[in-house]
Amino acid sequence: xxxxxxxxxxxxxxxxxxxxxxxxxxxxxxxxxxxxxxxxxxxxxxxxxxxxxxxxxxxxxxxxxxxxxxxxxxxxxxxxxxxxxxxxxxxxxxxxxxxxxxxxxxxxxxxxxxxxxxxxxxxxxxxxxxxxxxxxxxxxxxxxxxxxxxxxxxxxxxxxxxxxxxxxxxxxxxxxxxxxxxxxxxxxxxxxxxxxxxxxxxxxxxxxxxxxxxxxxxxxxxxxxxxxxxxxxxxxxxxxxxxxxxxxxxxxxxxxxxxxxxxxxxxxxxxxxxxxxxxxxxxxxxxxxxxxxxxxxxxxx
Ligand SMILES: [Zn+2]
Numbered sequence: 247x248x249x250x251x252x253x254x255x256x257x258x259x260x261x262x263x264x265x266x267x268x269x270x271x272x273x274x275x276x277x278x279x280x281x282x283x284x285x286x287x288x289x290x291x292x293x294x295x296x297x298x299x300x301x302x303x304x305x306x307x308x309x310x311x312x313x314x315x316x317x318x319x320x321x322x323x324x325x326x327x328x329x330x331x332x333x334x335x336x337x338x339x340x341x342x343x344x345x346x347x348x349x350x351x352x353x354x355x356x357x358x359x360x361x362x363x364x365x366x367x368x369x370x371x372x373x374x375x376x377x378x379x380x381x382x383x384x385x386x387x388x389x390x391x392x393x394x395x396x397x398x399x400x401x402x403x404x405x406x407x408x409x410x411x412x413x414x415x416x417x418x419x420x421x422x423x424x425x426x427x428x429x430x431x432x433x434x435x436x437x438x439x440x441x442x443x444x445x446x447x448x449x450x451x452x453x454x455x456x457x458x459x460x461x462x463x464x465x466x467x468x469x470x471x472x473x474x475x476x477x478x479x480x481x482x483x484x485x486x487x488x489x490x491x492x493x494x495x496x497x498x499x500x501x502x503x504x505x506x507x508x509x510x511x512x513x514x515x516x517x518x519x520x521x522x523x524x525x526x527x528x529x530x531x532x533x534x535x536x537x538x539x540x541x542x543x544x545x546x547x
Pocket of ligand 1: 484
């Protein structure tokens with residue numbers, strides 16, 4: 247089985263760069279956590295691919311999420327990519343989640359699914375300012391809406407393709423950069439040419455061919471430099487420690503109320519369905535970290 251990989255590339259004599267991504271196990275892991283309707287799986291997978299494609303250009307360590315929300319049967323869907331050590335080959339970690347109405351027809355398109363909706367892109371560096379961009383979901387496909395986002399927010403003409411097969415998912419993005427090696431007129435011409443070439447890439451080719459073959463098929467007449475492949479994986483970043491923080495944030499009064507009724511507090515990770523259980527002793531320790539408990543029986547694990 248093919249690995250889950252992302253490969254960036256650039257043209258040496260044109261102000262254009264791109265990214266190819268091919269996913270298999272990670273997208274399967276995402277979809278098997280929940281029993282999503284077909285149409286919801288499709289949009290969620292596209293968001294999943296998109297979050298990785300958009301993260302390819304991140305210069306900061308942190309997370310990038312792509313979110314769709316609206317008033318249709320798909321209430322909410324999001325995918326998030328966590329980038330450790332940008333510029334290295336450290337794996338990218340992806341996760342995602344969707345909320346939807348009970349009944350969702352299989353063949354709904356983006357607009358029937360989301361209704362009147364928005365696409366929200368959030369970049370959260372570990373250190374520094376959070377950034378959020380919002381565009382209306384007013385084009386036919388998610389890929390076209392993302393192209394609109396790049397044009398609106400960064401004035402970067404972008405071509406994006408997101409494909410979901412039976413098991414495989416794949417994405418492809420090329421982006422025009424501000425003029426550097428060419429003058430404006432030449433850059434316009436280069437972009438038109440590359441754009442016309444990438445428009446010939448079929449969904450089957452993108453799903454089935456490895457990155458090198460896609461690049462060769464499209465750009466063998468051009469001077470293209472491909473970078474090393476970066477692994478991509480499904481990984482939720484929930485933990486017992488983060489759940490403990492969430493309990494402390496609730497406040498002792500509220501936690502005591504719950505414990506009175508239920509004897510224990512269970513934190514569910516909505517992404518991966520992992521459950522973290524905290525009994526009375528655990529909670530007591532959280533709010534009184536320096537005290538020893540009278541029972542002495544509690545464990546934090
Ligand atoms: Zn989780």
